[in-house]
Amino acid sequence: MAEAFDLTGRAAFVTGGTQGLGLAIARALAEAGAQVAITSRDERKAAEAAEALSRDTGGEVVGIAVEVTDEGSVSRAVEQAVGRFGSLDILVNNAGINIRKPILEYDEQTWDLVQATNLKAPFLCAKAAAPHMIKRQYGRIINMASMLGQVALPERSAYCSSKGGLIQLTKVMALEWAEHNITANAVCPGPFATDMNKVVIDNPEANRYFLDRLKVGRWGQPTELAGLIVYLASESSGFMTGSALTIDGGWTAE
Structure with a gap:
């Protein structure tokens, strides 16, 4: 069964892959045998x-x-990865930001930054990667959305909107590229213990609010995404496309 999730010979491109969930994702792909390009502005x-x-x-x-x-x-960047590996089979759109403010305090520039990073960027990356996948008649696109693309929290207007849009964009990708044996799925993490959420974890009141809604009683660990990511990146997931998979410790079960 292990060979069904073997990514040897596959090339992956992971945005925001130097820390947090992105680093855990890149590690999982590399351990499964894929060649991996990770990105950062730096x-x-x-x-x-x-x-x-x-x-x-x-x-x-x-x-x-x-x-x-x-x-x-x-x-x-995509051409650089293809030049290095010879192909691009797996795209993980992970780069993202969350700037928390009440709607009445949200300025246009900050709103645009969140939308550009969380929604425009996956569009641009998929647009650049898809022609290489179409040429090979194989591809796996994994968009890192959020449970907050499905449910909402106060002070996350831009983030919730961008992640909800990303789920819909994923479905369009799935429909447009299915004939080329390219799948597109969204992963919707709940609260994971990453640097992005440190401001919440370090606030006792906010942390308690989150823990009360996490049915497993704790924050998620980045390594707990590994199995799902490898499955979605493998040939074994060929019949799954256009899906939004929630991994949130039971938050949205109620």
């Missing part, structure tokens, strides 16, 4: 993270600097 940070991940996993990992909200930068 070239040195990308290179250092790639070197460490390659050393830890024994896999081929390369760091690439990219501004995911800029089409030219994205195109160059």
Whole structure:
């Protein structure tokens, strides 16, 4: 059965892959045998993270600097990965930000930044990657959405909107590229213990609010995404496309 999830010979591109969920995702793909390109705005940070991940996993990992909200930068980064690996089979759109403010305090510039990073960037990355997948008649696109694309919390207007939009964008990708043996699925994490959520975890009142709604009684650990990601990246998930898979400790079960 293990061979069904073997990614040897596959090439992956993971945005925001130097920390948090992105790093855990890149590690899981590398451990499953994939060649992995991880990105960051900071070239040195990308290179250092790639070197460490390659050393830890024994896999081929390369760091690439990219501004995911800029089409030219994205195109160059994808071409760099394809030039290194010879193909691009797996795209994980993970880069994202969450800026928390009440709606009446949200300025236009901040709103646009969240939308560009969380929604425009996956569109640009998929647009750049898909032609390479179409050429090979194979591809796996994994968009990291959020449970907050399905349910809401106060002070997350931009984040909830962007992640809800990403779930819908995923469905369109699935419909448009199914004939080319390309699947597109959204993963919708709930509260995971990452740097992005540190501000909540470190606030006793906010942390208690979250723990009260997490039916498993704790925050998720990034490593708990590994199995799902490898499945969605593998040939075994070929009949699943256009889905939004929630992994949230039971938050949205009620």
